[in-house]
Amino acid sequence: MKHNRVNIVTLGCSKNTVDSQKLMRQLAAGGYNVMAESADPADIVIINTCGFIHDAKEESVDTIIRHAEAIRREGRGRLFVMGCLVERYRNELQHELPEVDGWFGVNRPQEVISQLGLAYRQELTGERIFSGPSHYAYLKVSEGCDRTCAFCAIPDIRGRYISAPLEELVEEARLLASQGVKELILIAQDLTLYGTDLYGRQMLPELVRRLAAIDSLEWIRLHYLYPADFPLEILEIMQENPKVCRYIDIPVQHISDRVLKMMRREHDSSGTRRLLADIRRMLPDAAVRTTVIAGHPGETEKDYKELLEFIREYRFERLGAFRYSHEENTHGALNYKDTIPERTKERRVAGIMGLQQEISAARNASMTGKVMKVIIDRREGLFHVGRSQHDSPEVDQEILITTAGNIKPGIFIDVKITGSTEFDLYAEVRQ
Numbered sequence: 001m002k003h004n005r006v007n008i009v010t011l012g013c014s015k016n017t018v019d020s021q022k023l024m025r026q027l028a029a030g031g032y033n034v035m036a037e038s039a040d041p042a043d044i045v046i047i048n049t050c051g052f053i054h055d056a057k058e059e060s061v062d063t064i065i066r067h068a069e070a071i072r073r074e075g076r077g078r079l080f081v082m083g084c085l086v087e088r089y090r091n092e093l094q095h096e097l098p099e100v101d102g103w104f105g106v107n108r109p110q111e112v113i114s115q116l117g118l119a120y121r122q123e124l125t126g127e128r129i130f131s132g133p134s135h136y137a138y139l140k141v142s143e144g145c146d147r148t149c150a151f152c153a154i155p156d157i158r159g160r161y162i163s164a165p166l167e168e169l170v171e172e173a174r175l176l177a178s179q180g181v182k183e184l185i186l187i188a189q190d191l192t193l194y195g196t197d198l199y200g201r202q203m204l205p206e207l208v209r210r211l212a213a214i215d216s217l218e219w220i221r222l223h224y225l226y227p228a229d230f231p232l233e234i235l236e237i238m239q240e241n242p243k244v245c246r247y248i249d250i251p252v253q254h255i256s257d258r259v260l261k262m263m264r265r266e267h268d269s270s271g272t273r274r275l276l277a278d279i280r281r282m283l284p285d286a287a288v289r290t291t292v293i294a295g296h297p298g299e300t301e302k303d304y305k306e307l308l309e310f311i312r313e314y315r316f317e318r319l320g321a322f323r324y325s326h327e328e329n330t331h332g333a334l335n336y337k338d339t340i341p342e343r344t345k346e347r348r349v350a351g352i353m354g355l356q357q358e359i360s361a362a363r364n365a366s367m368t369g370k371v372m373k374v375i376i377d378r379r380e381g382l383f384h385v386g387r388s389q390h391d392s393p394e395v396d397q398e399i400l401i402t403t404a405g406n407i408k409p410g411i412f413i414d415v416k417i418t419g420s421t422e423f424d425l426y427a428e429v430r431q
Helices: 014-029 054-074 084-096 109-115 154-158 166-178 204-212 233-240 257-263 269-282 301-314 331-335 342-365
Strands: 005-010 033-036 044-049 078-083 102-104 136-140 183-187 219-222 244-249 287-294 318-323 371-380 383-387 398-402 412-420 424-429
Touching: 005 014, 014 033, 014 044, 014 109, 014 136, 014 183, 044 054, 044 084, 054 078, 054 084, 078 084, 078 109, 084 102, 084 154, 102 109, 136 166, 166 183, 166 204, 183 204, 204 219, 204 233, 233 244, 233 269, 257 301, 287 301, 287 342, 301 342, 318 342, 342 412, 371 398, 398 412
Parallel strands: 005 033, 005 044, 044 078, 078 102, 136 183, 183 219, 219 244, 244 287, 287 318, 398 424
Antiparallel strands: 371 383, 371 412, 383 398, 412 424
16 A cells, blocks of 8 residues: 555543554554554544543544644645544534545444445454553443433443443453453443343353453453442452452442432432442452532532532542533433533532542552552653552552562562552552
8 A cells, every 4th residue: 555654543431442443453454554643644544532521522623623734734644533523523523624534433443444445354353453551451341321311422422232242252352361461441331231232131240250261361350330230249259359350430420319310320329328338348448439520400519518428438449520511412401401600510529529639648648568469551760650450540540669670561560558649659569
C-alpha cells in the first residue's frame, strides 16, 4: 500500500480501548502500518470518540477539529471518526464537519475496515495489538445495557445488553495470557447481568472460575458490578482464589431512597447497605470502589447530607463524585427540570471529594509499615510505579517505589509501605 500509515486516537473508556486495539489488529493484518496516539505524520487518522457526558463530548469534538486542521495544513491525509459520539450525533457532525471522510457508529468495525479497502477477517476476532502496556488487558464481556437509569445514555448509544459467549471469552483470555498479559480486567456496563441473555442465568461466577484456571494469569479484576442482582457467589470466589483481586467496583450513585427512585435505580438504601455489609463481613480486606452523583434533579440539601453521612460511615476505599448534567434522550432530560444551580452542584461535589480526601489520607496513613504484592506498571523519574490488587490502572492510586534496581514493567514484587499522601503510597522493595 502506498499510503498506509494509520494513526488511531482513542478517547473515553476502556471499552473503546478494546475496540481500537482489535481494529488495529485487523488493519495490520491487511498491510497497514498502525500507530496509536502518535504525533508522527499519518496518511489516515481514525478517532474513536466518547459521547457519554458533556466534557467527553467536548474533548471528542476538539480532537476531531484539531486533526482536521492538521490535515488541511499539510494538504494531505484522510480523517475517519467512529464511536459513541457518532452514534448519537451523526447528522449534526456531518453538517458541521464536512472535512471528515467517513463517520461510523459503535460496533461497526467491518464498515471501517471496508472503507479502507479490506475485508473483515473473522479468524482474527479476539486478537488485538496493544496500544499501551501489555502486562494488563481489558476483556469486554458484553455490549450495551438493559438498565434504565434516568441519567445514563448508554442504552441509547450502545443498545440492549448482549453477552459474549463464554467459550469465546475464555479463548480470548488464553490468547492474551500467551502474549504476556498478567492482569485481566473484566469490563462491561453491567457485569452482574453477564450471561442472562444467552444462558438464562448469571454466568459471571462461572466465567471468573474458568479464567482463573489459566495458569499464567496472576490477577483477575472486575469492573462495574451493579448493586441490584449482585451475585454473592463472586465474594466466595474472592475468598477462595487469590487470583481474583479483592477489588469491588460497585457504583451506588446515591443512598437517599427519594433520589434513587428518581434516578430509576433498581436498588434502594436498605438493599445497598445490606450488600455493603455483606462485603465487609466476607471480605474485610477488600477495596470497594464506588461513584456517586451530586445535584441530580430532586436532590435536596437533606438528601445531600444523607449521602455525605453514608460516605463518612462506610469509608469507601475509592470514590469518585460527578456533577449531574442532562444528557439528550435520557429519562432525566425528557422528564425532569434541571433546577439545581451549577454552583450548588459544584459545592456538593467539592464537599464529597473533600470528605473522601480525608478518608483516603487516613486509610493510606494506616498502611505504613505493611508489606504488599504489587505489579509494576512503569518507570517514572526516580520511582518505579506499581499497583496493589486494590488499585485498577488509570483510575486508582499508585504506589511509588524507590529503588536503584532495574525492575521491569509487568513483574510482581513485594514492597514495604514507607509513607503516604491522600491518593498515593510510597514504598521500598522488601529485602
